[in-house]
Amino acid sequence: MTAPNATLMISSHCHHCSNVLAALTDMVKQGIVGQLTVVNVERHPELADAKHVRSVPWVSIGQFEFTGAQSAAELRAWAERAKSEEGWADYFHQLLKDGQAAQVVELVQAAPERLVAVLPIVENPEASLNVRLGAGLLMEAFAGSAALKVLTARLGEMAGDPDARIRADACHYLGMSGSAEARPYLEARIDDPDAEVREIAQESLAALARA
Numbered sequence: 094m095t096a097p098n099a100t101l102m103i104s105s106h107c108h109h110c111s112n113v114l115a116a117l118t119d120m121v122k123q124g125i126v127g128q129l130t131v132v133n134v135e136r137h138p139e140l141a142d143a144k145h146v147r148s149v150p151w152v153s154i155g156q157f158e159f160t161g162a163q164s165a166a167e168l169r170a171w172a173e174r175a176k177s178e179e180g181w182a183d184y185f186h187q188l189l190k191d192g193q194a195a196q197v198v199e200l201v202q203a204a205p206e207r208l209v210a211v212l213p214i215v216e217n218p219e220a221s222l223n224v225r226l227g228a229g230l231l232m233e234a235f236a237g238s239a240a241l242k243v244l245t246a247r248l249g250e251m252a253g254d255p256d257a258r259i260r261a262d263a264c265h266y267l268g269m270s271g272s273a274e275a276r277p278y279l280e281a282r283i284d285d286p287d288a289e290v291r292e293i294a295q296e297s298l299a300a301l302a303r304a
Contacts, residue, residue, distance in 0.1 A: 096127040097155035097175040102134050102141055104149050109162035113150045116165035125172050126154070156200075157184050181210035189214070189227030197227070198234050205240035208232075212247055215263070218256050229262070236269040237304070245270055249278035257287035264290060268297025271304040 099117055103110035120126040134141040134149060144151070144158075152159045154168065155175030163171075174180030185207075188197050201207045214220050214228045235241045248270070251263035264282055267275035279301070282294035 095176075096124055097172055098128040098130070099126045099155075099172075100130045100132065100153045102132045102144070102146050102149050102151040104133065104135050107149050110150045112165075113152060113163060113168070116163075116168050117152070119165070120169060120172060125169060155180075178210070179213075181207055182213040185210050185228075185231075186214055186220070186224060189224045189231075190221065192223070192227070194227040194230050197231050201231065201235065201240070205235070205238065206243075208235055208240040209244060209247070212244065212251070215266070216251050216254065216259050218259065225262070229265075232266050232269060237271040241266070241270045242272045242274075245272045245274045245278075249275065252278045252282055257285075257290055260285065260287065260290045261293050264293045264297050268293075268300040271301065273301070276301055 099120075101110075101114060101117055103114065114131065117126060117129050121129045132140050134146060141151075144153075146160075148160055150160075150162060152163060152168070154171050157171055157175055157180070159171070171180075171184075174183050185197050185200075188194070197211075201211075208231075211228050211231055214224060215232075220228075232241065245267065248263045248267050252260050252267060254260050254263065260282065264279055267279055276298065279294045279298045282290055283298075285291045285294065
């Protein structure tokens with residue numbers, strides 16, 4: 094797969110910018126990054142404004158954007174992730190961890206097929222509470238949308254997960270999908286051994302009936 098391109102925005106007085114520039118330059122030499130564009134925001138503030146850059150160093154690798162100092166190892170890792178669909182799940186996880194759920198919503202609005210990248214977060218029992226809450230807000234933002242309906246079968250599989258928390262979340266999102274195809278998955282959870290899962294399955298079935 095083609096190496097991603099990168100953009101780095103710096104300023105003349107940024108202490109961390111030189112390290113990030115050196116790391117990205119080395120990645121270009123090694124072919125990890127295909128092309129590097131460097132912008133001094135003091136000379137071209139209009140370019141910074143266009144990207145809503147408020148502090149530097151600011152880096153984009155492929156379609157991933159980061160503010161603040163990133164180590165060479167982190168930059169290399171994101172360059173590799175930028176070449177895979179799984180990379181979006183990692184990127185969304187990082188944004189949600191940083192409390193940037195609104196940015197994730199914007200990214201999915203721009204390309205609704207990216208909503209699938211949230212599912213690895215939902216089915217990760219090790220995800221922190223704030224990340225799971227952020228994922229929930231994102232799914233709610235697309236309730237009843239075609240992007241969420243497409244995920245019905247995958248959510249249906251998750252509704253049978255051994256972890257009750259994952260089953261509960263999956264049932265909740267199935268109810269928000271508005272898809273008639275979600276009904277069998279929810280009916281299968283009416284007698285779930287976990288009381289919360291049973292309750293959410295019933296509520297989600299009621300929500301589908303109203304849709």
